[in-house]
Amino acid sequence: MSAPALGVCYYPEHWPESIWAEDARRMKDLGLSFVRIGEFAWSRLEPKRGDLRFDWLERSIDTLHGEGLKVVLGTPTATPPKWLVDEMPDMLPVDENGHRRAFGSRRHYDFSHEGYREECARIVTALAERFGNHPGIAAWQTDNEYDCHGTALSYSPVALAAYRAWLKEKYGTIDALNTAWGNVFWSMEVDDFDRIELPIATIADANPPARMDFRRFASDQVVSFNRLQADIIRKHSPGRDVIHNFMGRTTTFDHFDVGADIDVTSWDAYPLGFLDDRSDRDDEWKRRFMRAGDPDFQAFHHDIYRATSNGRWWIMEQQPGPVNWASHNPTPREGQVRLWTWEAFAHGAEVVSYFRWRQAPFAQEQMHAGLLRPDSGEAPAFPEAKKVAEEIAVLDIGAESGQSAAAIVFDYPSSWAWEIEDQGAEFDYFRVVFDTYCAMRRLGLSIDIVPASVSDLSGYGLVAVPALFAFTENLTQALAAFEGEVLLGPRSGAKTKDFAIPESLPPDLPADMLDMKVARVESLRGDVPVPTGAGAFRFWREFVEVGPKAETELASADGEPALVRQGNLVYMAGWGDEALLEATVKAMAERAGLSTVDLPDGVRLRRRGRLVFAVNYGNERFDLTTLGLGGTAILGSADLAPSGVAILEGTR
Amino acid sequence: MSAPALGVCYYPEHWPESIWAEDARRMKDLGLSFVRIGEFAWSRLEPKRGDLRFDWLERSIDTLHGEGLKVVLGTPTATPPKWLVDEMPDMLPVDENGHRRAFGSRRHYDFSHEGYREECARIVTALAERFGNHPGIAAWQTDNEYDCHGTALSYSPVALAAYRAWLKEKYGTIDALNTAWGNVFWSMEVDDFDRIELPIATIADANPPARMDFRRFASDQVVSFNRLQADIIRKHSPGRDVIHNFMGRTTTFDHFDVGADIDVTSWDAYPLGFLDDRSDRDDEWKRRFMRAGDPDFQAFHHDIYRATSNGRWWIMEQQPGPVNWASHNPTPREGQVRLWTWEAFAHGAEVVSYFRWRQAPFAQEQMHAGLLRPDSGEAPAFPEAKKVAEEIAVLDIGAESGQSAAAIVFDYPSSWAWEIEDQGAEFDYFRVVFDTYCAMRRLGLSIDIVPASVSDLSGYGLVAVPALFAFTENLTQALAAFEGEVLLGPRSGAKTKDFAIPESLPPDLPADMLDMKVARVESLRGDVPVPTGAGAFRFWREFVEVGPKAETELASADGEPALVRQGNLVYMAGWGDEALLEATVKAMAERAGLSTVDLPDGVRLRRRGRLVFAVNYGNERFDLTTLGLGGTAILGSADLAPSGVAILEGTR
Amino acid sequence: MSAPALGVCYYPEHWPESIWAEDARRMKDLGLSFVRIGEFAWSRLEPKRGDLRFDWLERSIDTLHGEGLKVVLGTPTATPPKWLVDEMPDMLPVDENGHRRAFGSRRHYDFSHEGYREECARIVTALAERFGNHPGIAAWQTDNEYDCHGTALSYSPVALAAYRAWLKEKYGTIDALNTAWGNVFWSMEVDDFDRIELPIATIADANPPARMDFRRFASDQVVSFNRLQADIIRKHSPGRDVIHNFMGRTTTFDHFDVGADIDVTSWDAYPLGFLDDRSDRDDEWKRRFMRAGDPDFQAFHHDIYRATSNGRWWIMEQQPGPVNWASHNPTPREGQVRLWTWEAFAHGAEVVSYFRWRQAPFAQEQMHAGLLRPDSGEAPAFPEAKKVAEEIAVLDIGAESGQSAAAIVFDYPSSWAWEIEDQGAEFDYFRVVFDTYCAMRRLGLSIDIVPASVSDLSGYGLVAVPALFAFTENLTQALAAFEGEVLLGPRSGAKTKDFAIPESLPPDLPADMLDMKVARVESLRGDVPVPTGAGAFRFWREFVEVGPKAETELASADGEPALVRQGNLVYMAGWGDEALLEATVKAMAERAGLSTVDLPDGVRLRRRGRLVFAVNYGNERFDLTTLGLGGTAILGSADLAPSGVAILEGTR
Ligand SMILES: [Zn+2]
Ligand SMILES: [Zn+2]
Ligand SMILES: [Zn+2]
Known part of the structure; x- marks a missing residue:
């Protein structure tokens, strides 16, 4: 891993060519290294079929390269032009009401449309042939933000045909499918793959395994679409x-699978937009x-996306000011853009690239801030980026992030499973995992995310596997071999794997690993917590039978087992609230020999190699020395102001 | 009426034939008498057109019969198989957005589809011919849960054609329809029945009488569909x-009309699911x-369904544990399954049948509890059912339920009328009637439900007719002849009957019965009650003119008549809150010579013949002797614990 | 302007001809002058194509005319009959989900359908030829309530074709459109007008300028539809x-444009219905x-609609009692119908016409009150109307309303702009303007509404231009020449005009008028106000840079400019709450030499020529003398009871 660097997203086609050189110069002066371009420019690259116009793009790349900037060239396949859509209107996706979606924004294509895939191959080939060896090209971005605006799922005829083929490939015989799906229930049995329908518009819920296969199929379509490019x-x-370049809180396709086909995962960090429109926090917290x-x-996503491409990750789009798409779009507190940038580096980012260079005065995103205002004046993020550029130029933060003390298994199929069968209105996989993550973070732990396919957990002190819908063989063996503490459940x-209840009841582990059964479960109103000795369950609890090899470590106030331990495995029989999760993790960390601290809501730590980074999201100063970490600050100081960043060296 | 019995719903097609015998033996041992089977098994009974495979069903019936269990055989028409749907895809219903619904769950048929009706006749005939005289067959169930998932209304071309024919049959001439509907309004007049459209997708509201006729038509389609079988x-x-087998809080078709064509009404009692997803109670109550x-x-439905088939009724599906379909699915308190069972017997049920024998580990309802867990272990309901079985085996609770002290008119068309014209967001027929019912129940009264077609009310002390949209001639005459107290309004x-305001204004009764006019009405925000001397109106109030033959018995704080009496008829000019309804009912009961008690929220009484049953839904013990009822307990005791049941003999 | 008069809406086709004469006599006796008829009677005027039956209408007009009543004859085009719809079913509009709407209520036509326009021309010509010179006809009403039920927007093929033609007319070349719309963004460029699509069903938001043009187009369709008649x-x-006849809070088409083609604007004043279903007030206020x-x-609409046809306006439909269409439909307080009537006159109405004469006992509006009950008895509004009739018969309230002290620019395109780009969930043009209006009203100011095309503001002391999305040249020049106080922003x-951010940033005014830039904006949660020295911003605030020619008059607590002044122009850099708006307006009024008072929530004043009208919407009496206005009451008294009206002469 090289030293961290900064970048920016740039749209030369939006501006007169006369200002390109000046733009490049200012980028360089600001301390940027990377510039992403091209990912929405198809109508300029090919205004009519076959009329390829790459010269302007080459001039733009040359201009940037001339300033020593490295170009990330995006393939333009997220925005097929109108002439192409008119040639094959059935490339437009169909929504869950059966309505064909329309041209006029972006991501208007169906992942299952073969004709469109051929067009993508054609334009990507043309671009790669032309620019593949250009010295200014440092990297490529395929398409942009798969699934953004809910586009990974389409209910079109082409999706249906591809789904049937996918099922035939998976099951071989229709009897195997009928059995796996439990189609005897409600006379859902069919005698041919061509009788399978899309799992929408049914009177009552469609069959969970059918829905799960549809989700697996849809994820695979994204993966193969990306792999083609x-x-x-x-x-x-x-x-x-x-x-x-991935989005935030997007679980509709398996990012590990896409990540396996690329070199670097990037993602879009819009902290204020996300807090407003995709956070489960209450109003007080959001305020x-x-x-x-x-x-x-952000940290949670940093850790996920560090995992999806084996450690190499960027932020491709970093929020620089108010965005245009949340319900409320406030301006960031002074210093936060710098904080967010440093936090990404703390979690191992190679590059943080701001979105975008200059605010566009026209079209859909005219209210989205940039580093420059529409009049080319500096927006508030500009000096903050400059400050980071100066800081990273002089600081050596080391080459490697290193393995963290703790790990959490994050599994995309589990998010589909519990979306399909929530069994309680609040049950949400992302939320359950995030709650576990937050509890660890409040204790100062640094965390790695690992996939459910992980086969080796050695090196970790503590591993959590919350709400994993089905164990993989790999994981079961990895857990059996693992000597650290393991937190399972709920x-x-x-x-x-076929979306049925395991024969010997959950959790689907051998009794010599965990001798207990989840005899039944219940989902609960948010105003009816189930108290335990330390905190409570909320929304979800399980009634378990504990076998002779296991023991009840904590009970609910009504006498039911709340935490069951067998060796190094602990099962939490419900959705722990903050207090329960924190107490549980703390005790387990202690047992695993990991030291913890008690952080206030807004302060977070992250170890990267020999360094510990501290950031302050809160509204009050915080004195890091009260944590007793020791060490000396090589950036900032132990007196951490709101939006402050400190890097400590030599902490315990 | 024979002694009460228990039953269970069973799906032999879900389990290996090797365990059928053991299942039957355990059912028998548990004390069950009835087993419902077959109602979703079409794809196993006829996997391809004409390929009838009834042998397995016969073996299953034989197995159950061999243990002395009585089989209720369901016709499989709620789940037509895919090959049949593919033969005539227009049998699928169309929703109110004009979207065709899809195969993949259940109830996917249009009641107006003649082709599907023929298929139903074919399969039912085949089953009835094969098993009609089998000694193990005690009863038949037609289809299952008409209208469940909102399936009684379809807006398809076949529904439109049938609706036009129905209208022609009803009105004879298009002029008669134009007049009855008031089509002169907004130029809605048409010159032919073929110009009539379905009452959807209109710009403003469709005409109320047109909507009402569509609802009557749709109800009649259910009735004739059922009658065919x-x-x-x-x-x-x-x-x-x-x-x-009916559902809870389902008013989309007239259950009295369906009930007239069958011998026994059954219904599905899911107390926890219903409280969560179809109750108007506030959060505190639900918690x-x-x-x-x-x-x-539950009691309200027991009383309705005792009425729909002249006194003979069952619970076909009794909730045994958490269900899978409400927003929150908690586990019942220990003892509640027994309580619910006994409460049904208190209201005259012949059979209480649990849903289902063993929790299915696959498909849509895998999270729905049964008497057995998926691993065949006993679920918590199992010992409770066993206890009831033992109790009913030794107790004689008498043959007849007998007539109750009070009656309430419940009328399905009124629910359609006020759904069509609520005139205030909260106005809901079911809720208005239920409020009246609850007031009577808190006073300890036992209640019969009677239809609006009732022609004789003798024997009752008190009859309530809340929110009946239009009097029938029968009812007007019955009220005129009736000597007990009558509570009308709002x-x-x-x-x-044509959905117009009566010429001499409401209520549509002759002045010598009730000399008053509802001059105007108003609907009110929930936070603006209209106080009276005793309680208040909420949501709805009426301004009435009281004629010389009637008198104002209670006034609102603003001086308007709140209760108007003429002889034994009392009109309540608004939607009474708990206090007003209770005070009114109490005074009228007293006048009618009925004794009342004041029950806490969770304790309820029900007289059945010589016995009084008491149940405790509450969270605290209650001492029944404080009610001064006298009598001695033949089950339980006067000290009624939470989930307790007592049967008192010799009470006043 | 003649003396104020009363009228009523009447539907002779709803009643037997035998009672028409008696109805007319009672109208006359009540003191009415005008009767609107005919606007929904197409099916009676032409039951089959070409079968024109105007005789009954003539008899009805003759009957009314015989009593000296003046008839307003409505064209029946809001309710095309079924035979016509069946002839050309594509005249039905299409909603934003792509669903064709249906016959069965009213307003079921597409403004872009040429065939329907021809039919309208045909029936209007026939009516105008037959009755154009009838002495009983005093006025005509074209159609009724354009856009009511959201009908100004249709997404049909005929709308698409007309939209493309409209765009071609506007832009000439497709390149001009691509540039104006900024179509380079997201590759939205097209090479032909026939490639333009309707701005619906896009994956992400459609392009704001495209949406804006669609809204302009749709408004123009209403205008040309009306002009034809x-x-x-x-x-x-x-x-x-x-x-x-316009509706309340309807901004989907430009009422100034329609108003330019007619002589008199009328509107429908339903104060209780509007408070319940289209007010932004909180629950406490609504209660x-x-x-x-x-x-x-109501006053706000009176002032808007006084502007749309150059001062001439009526109320065509005045609420007389409970309506049938809001979520809650309470009865008005005694005296309010009279108050509403007088308030309209205070704002310059020529006629107040009640809706409707007699409550219809049938069809959709059977729960809508009239002056008469369905049984022809007098409803509560009847005596109130009578009282007004007697009062206006003897009072001389002068001929002219006169120019008000203050003005507000109201601009329909701005409402479309901020609906398209709210940038914060609460941002709503109507609401922002209404807040400004209310602040002025609480200070006792009388207000004129002026369009954004206004070229002369002389005579006003204070002009507010809140949230105007784009200045017109006229307005910029008018403001430059204006010497009174001007309140701009947010x-x-x-x-x-092309929906882009101005090159030199907002507000789009020359620096010699207002030397400041809005560098960036933010939208805020409702629970996060931004305090200033006087009140606060809520929902919206702007960060401005103040140039040397301007000065900061008020700062936010965080030090940002809140009010910026340059000469007589003041810019408010956010959405002021009540306190901030009131303090700002008060200070500016003072500076402009306008005197203000502090009115309680329920009391409002309105100057009309030499008179000041006072009305009391509140629940407590109010003593007008405490305001120190002086003058003597020629109607009512200074002691203003709830629902009281007073007219003061000789006030300061
Ligand atoms: Zn649709
Ligand atoms: Zn059921
Ligand atoms: Zn109207």
């Missing part, structure tokens, strides 16, 4: 990184962190 | 009861009774 | 006023004014 780029542009963002939300191993 | 069964299976269910909701007789 | 009527019925209506809502001049 990645393969072409690798062929024509050797030595360049292939990147895809409090309105101008800072949720203290854990709902971990609640299903077989 | 009932007639076939009666022909081929003499001496067996024909049952249909309080979360594990017990609403104390009046909105009783507010319309003619 | 107005032209025909003028040709055949010289000397009669042409009226269109408090439940039976009176919002104290400013968001005033935030865009160019």
Whole structure:
């Protein structure tokens, strides 16, 4: 890993060519290293079929390259032009009401449309052939933000045909499918794959395993769509990184699967927009962190996306000011843009790239801030980026992030499973995992995210596997071999891979690993917590039978087992609230020999190699020395102001 | 009426045949008498057109019969198989947005589809011919849960054609329809029945009488659909009861009309699911009774469904544990399954049948509890059912329920009328009637439900007719002849049968019965009650002119008549809150010579013949002796614990 | 302007001809002068194509005319009959989900359908030829309530074709459109007008300028639809006023544009319905004014609609009692119908016409009160109307309303702009303007509404231009020449006419008028106000840079400029709450030499020529002498009871 660097997203096609050189110069002066361009420019690259116009793009790349800037070139496939859509209107996706979606914004294509895939291959090939070896091209981005605006799922005829083919491939015989799905229930049995329908518009809920397969299929379509482009780029542009740029709280496709086909995962960090429109926090919390963002939300994504491409990750779009798409779009507190940037580096980001260079005065995103205002004046993020650029130029933060003390298994299929069968209105996989993550973070732990396919957990002191719908063989073996503490539950191993209840009841682990059964479960109103000795369950609790090899470590006030331990495995029989999760994790960390601290809501720590980074999302100063960490600050100081960043060296 | 019995719903097709015998033995040992089977098994009974495979069903019936269990055989028409749907895809219903619904769950058929009706006749005939005289068959169930998931209304071309024919049959001439509907308004007049459209997708509201006729038509379609099956069964299976199994809070079709064509009404009692997802109670109440269910909701349905088939009724599906379909699915409090069972017997049920024998580990309802867990272990309901079985085996609770002291008119068309014309967001027929019912229940009264077509009310001390949209001639005459107390209003007789305001204004009764006019009405925000001397109106109030033959018995604080009396008729000019309804009912009961008590929220009484049953839904013990009822307990004791049941003999 | 008069809406086709004469006599006796008829009677005027039956209408007009009543004859085009719809079913509009709407209520036509326009021309010509010179016809109403039930927007094929033609007319070349819309963004460029699509069903938001043009187009369709009828009527019925009847809080088309083609604007004043279903007030306020209506809502519309046809306006439909269409429909407080009537006269209405004469006992509006009950008895509004009739018969309130002290610019396109780009969930143009209006009203100011095209503001002391999305050249020049105080902001001049951010940033005014820039904006949660020295911003605030020619008059607590002044122009950099708006307006009024008072919530004043009208919407008496206005009451008294009206002469 090289030293951290900064970048920016830039749209030369939006501005007169006369200002390109000046823009490049200002970027360079600001201390930027990378510039992403091109990802929405198809109508300029090919205004009519076959009328390829790449010269302007080359001039733009040359201009940037001339200033020593490294270009990330995006394939323009997220915005097919109108002439192409008119040629094959059935490339437009169909929503869950059966309505065909329309041209006029972006991401208006169906992942299952073969004709569109061919068009993507054609334009990507043309671009890769032309620019693959251009010295200014440092990396490629495939498409942009798969699934953004809910586009990974389409209910079109082409999706249905592809789904049937996918099922045939998976099951071989229709009898195997009928059995796996339990189609005897409600006479859902069919005698041919061509009788399978999309799992929408049913009178009552469609069959969970059918829905689960549809979700798996849809995820696979995204993966193969991306792979098509990645393969072409690798062929024509050797030595360049292939990147895809993910969004926040997006679980509709398996990012590990896409990540396996690319070199670098990037994502879009919009802390204020996300807090407003995709956080489960209550109003008081949202008000409090309105101008800072949720203290854990970005970090959680950093840790996920560090995992999806084996450690290599960027922020491709970093929020620089108010966005245009949340219900409320406040301005960040002074210093937060710098904080967010440093926090990304703390979690191992190679590059943080701001979105965007200059605010566009026209079209859909005219209210989205940039580093520059529409009149080219400096927006508030500009000096903050400059400050970071100066700081990273002089600081050595080391090459490697290193393994964290704790790990959490994050599994995309589990999010589909519990969306399909929430069994309680509040049950949400992302939320359950995030709650566990936050509890660890409040205790100062640094965390790695690992996939459910993980086969080796050695090196970790503590591993949590919350709400994993079905164990993989890999994971079961990894847990069996693991010597650190393991926190399971709720709902971990609640299903077989076919979305059925395991024969010997959950969790689906052998009794010599965990001798207990979840005999039944219940979902609960938010105003009816189930108290335990330390905190409570909320929304969800399980009634378990504890076998002779296991023991009840904590009971609910009504006498039911709340925590069951067998060796190093602990099962939490419900959805722990903050207090219960924190107490449980703290005790387990202690047992695992991990030291913890008690952090206030807004302050967070992250160890990167030999350094500990501290950030303050809160509204009050915080004195880090009260944590007793020791060490000396190589950036900032132990007296951490709101929006402050400190890097400590030599902490315990 | 024979002694009460228990039953269970069973799906032999879900389990290996090797365990059928053991299942039957355990059912018998548990003390069950009836087993419902077959109602969703079409794809196993006829996997391809004409390929009838009834042998497995016969073996299953034989197995159950061999243990002395009585089989209720369901016709499988709620789940037509895919091959049939593919033969005639226009059998699928169309929703109110004009979208065709899809195969993949259940109830996916249009009641107006003639082709599907023929298919139903074919399969029912085949089943009835094969099993009609099998000694193990005690009864038949037609289809299952008409209208569940909102399926009684379809807006399809076949529905439109049938609706036009129905209108032509009803009105004869288009002029008669134009007049009855008031089509001169907004130029809605048409010159032919073929110009009539379905009452959807209109710019402003469709015409109320048109909507009302559509609802009547849709109800009649359910009735004739059911009658088709009932007639076939009666022909081929003499001496067996024909049952249909209704749902809770379902008013989309007239259950009295369906009930007239069958021998026994059954219904599905899911107290916890219903409290969560179809109760008007506030959050505090829902929290309080979360594990017990609403104390009046089940009883109300018991009393309705005792009426729909002239006194003969069952519970076909009794909730045994958490269900899978409400927003929150808690586990019942220990003892509640027994309580619910006994409460049904208190209200005259012949059979209480649990849903289901063993929790299915697959498909849509895998999170729905049964008497057995998926691993065949006993679920918590199992010992409770066993206890009831033992109790009913030794107790003689008498043959007849007898007539109750009070009656309430419940009328399905009124629910359609006020859904069509609520005139205030909260106005809901079910809720208005239920409020009246609850007031009577808190006073300890036992209640019969009677239809609006009732022609004789003698024997009752008190009759309430809340919110009846239009009087029938029968009822007007019955009220004129009746000597007990009658409570009318609000909105009783507010319309003619053609959904117009009566010429001499509501209530549509002759002045020598009730000399008053509802000059105007108002609907009110929930936070603006209209106080009276005793309680208040909420949501709805009426301004009445009282003629010389009537008198104002209670006035609102603003001086308007609140209760108007003429002889034994009392009109309540608004929607009474708890206090007003209770005070009014109490005074009228007293006048009628009925004794009342004041019950706490969770305790309810029900007289059945010589016995009084007491149940405790509440969270505290209650001492029944404080009510001064006298008598001695033949089950339980006067010290009624939470979830307790007592049967008193010799009470006043 | 003649003396104020009363009228009523009447539907002779709803009643037997035998009672028409008696109805007319009672109208006359009540003191009514005008009767609107005919606007929904197409099916009676032409039951089959070409079968014109105008005789009954003539008899009805003759009957009314015989009593000296003046008839307003409505064209029946809001309710095309079924035979016509069946002839051309594509005349039905299509909603934003792409669903064709249906016959069965009213307003079921697409403004872009040429065939329907021809039919309208045909029936209007026939009516105008037959009745154009009838002495009983005093005026005509074209159609009724354009856009009511959201009908100004249709997404049909005919709308698309008309939209494309409209765009071609506007832009000439497709390149001009691509540039104006900023279509380079997201590759939205097209090479032909036939590639333009309707701005619906897009994956992300459609392009704001595209949406804005669609809204302009849709408004123009209403305008040309109306002009077609107005032209025909003028040709055949010289000397009669042409009226269109608008609704409340309807901003979907430009009422100034429609108003330019007619002689008199009328509107429908339903104070209680509007407070319940289209007011932004909180629950406490709605409860408090439940039976009176919002104290400013009617006045605001009176002032808007006084502007749309150059001062001539009526109320065509005045609420007389409970309506049938709001969520809650309470009865008005005694005296309010009289108050509403007088308030309209205070604002310059020529006629107040009640809706409707007699409550219809049938069809959709059977729960809508009239002056008479369905049984022809007098409803509560009847005596109130009678009282007004007697009062206006003896009072001389002068001929002219006169110019007000203050003015507010109201601009329909701005409402479309901020609906398209709210940038914060609460941002709503109507609401922002209404807040400004209410602040002025609480200070006792009388207000004129002026359009954004206004070219002369002389005579006003104070002009407010809140949230105007783009300045017109006229207005910029008018402001430059204006010597009174001007209150701008928030968001005033935030865009160019092409819906882009102005090059030199907002507000789009030259620096010699207002030397400041809105560098950035933010939208805020409702629970996070931004305090200033006097009140606070809520929902919206702007960060401005103040140039040397301007000065900061008030700062926010965080030090940002809140009010910026340059000469007589003041810019408010946010959405002021009540306190901030009131303090600002008060200070500016003082500076402009306008005297203000502090009115309680329910009391409002309105100057009309030499008179000051006072009305009391509140629930407490109010002593007007405490305001120190002086003058003597020629109606009512200074002691203003709830629902009281006073007219003061000789006030300061
Ligand atoms: Zn649709
Ligand atoms: Zn059921
Ligand atoms: Zn109207």
